[in-house]
Amino acid sequence: MSSGPPAGRKCAAGCEKSFFNGKYFTSMDEKISQIKTFYEAAFRKFDPAKTVPEIDVCFYPYIGINHTIRVRDGVVFVRLAELCDAMPESGHRALAEILVAKLLRKKVPALARETYSRFVKQTEIRERAVENKRNFGRKIVTAARGEFFDLDEIFEKLNAVYFRKSLPKPVLSWSARKTYRILGHHDGTHETIVVSRSLDDRSVPEYVVEYIVYHEMLHIFHPTVHHNGRRSIHTPEFRRSERRFADYEKAERWIEQNIKHIKRRAKKTNGQS
Numbered sequence: 001m002s003s004g005p006p007a008g009r010k011c012a013a014g015c016e017k018s019f020f021n022g023k024y025f026t027s028m029d030e031k032i033s034q035i036k037t038f039y040e041a042a043f044r045k046f047d048p049a050k051t052v053p054e055i056d057v058c059f060y061p062y063i064g065i066n067h068t069i070r071v072r073d074g075v076v077f078v079r080l081a082e083l084c085d086a087m088p089e090s091g092h093r094a095l096a097e098i099l100v101a102k103l104l105r106k107k108v109p110a111l112a113r114e115t116y117s118r119f120v121k122q123t124e125i126r127e128r129a130v131e132n133k134r135n136f137g138r139k140i141v142t143a144a145r146g147e148f149f150d151l152d153e154i155f156e157k158l159n160a161v162y163f164r165k166s167l168p169k170p171v172l173s174w175s176a177r178k179t180y181r182i183l184g185h186h187d188g189t190h191e192t193i194v195v196s197r198s199l200d201d202r203s204v205p206e207y208v209v210e211y212i213v214y215h216e217m218l219h220i221f222h223p224t225v226h227h228n229g230r231r232s233i234h235t236p237e238f239r240r241s242e243r244r245f246a247d248y249e250k251a252e253r254w255i256e257q258n259i260k261h262i263k264r265r266a267k268k269t270n271g272q273s
């Protein structure tokens with residue numbers, strides 16, 4: 001497996017597109033490399049004769065508990081619902097067996113199925129509780145329109161100011177959960193920009209949300225470059241464009257100074273330890 005660009009510059013597992021800024025995600029990198037080994041083990045288990053393929057794991061802010069596994073150009077892409085990022089090791093091991101068995105059309109081991117469904121039930125109960133709390137007495141929010149910020153509006157504005165309205169409009173959505181490691185995400189395959197719900201808050205300045213959306217829009221503007229078989233996501237041109245954002249310094253500083261609060265608030269709402 002290739003060593004890839006320095007950790008944190010992109011989704012740890014080399015997933016298609018960006019996670020926001022590398023500096024906030026080191027612990028995620030470690031978690032993902034560990035989860036990757038479970039998938040390698042599952043491939044060895046179900047198909048011992050074959051060499052283990054290259055595996056690319058990432059968490060994706062799916063709403064609800066959905067996971068996908070697919071093969072593209074010989075690489076196995078695993079996308080795990082962000083809701084399961086707190087799943088214990090045993091759960092991830094079981095899920096790896098389930099997804100790999102399905103991919104290879106093998107029988108899913110009963111023990112894996114049991115272990116995993118036990119975890120899912122717990123998560124669903126917890127999520128429902130959070131969801132209920134969230135909806136109580138609140139105005140209706142859609143995927144793009146949050147309580148405080150409307151991502152569609154922000155996109156239109158930025159597209160006019162920075163891109164001469166040239167960017168095709170992707171699907172814009174707030175994440176299901178208040179993520180704090182991942183503030184923004186662009187998925188080129190599904191043309192989607194997801195922004196962390198933790199930023200849909202009265203305490204967050206609009207230029208910060210705009211900055212995150214702008215960063216993700218740059219991923220549409222500067223497609224991923226392949227160089228010597230490596231994917232280069234935040235190229236020097238990308239970084240140059242990034243600095244053209246009017247409130248670049250201010251937004252960076254705000255995030256730096258407030259990431260701890262965002263984290264604390266997110267943990268509280270998400271009901272994690």
Ligand SMILES: [Zn+2]
Pocket residue numbers: 017018019020215219233234
């Ligand atoms: Zn990025």
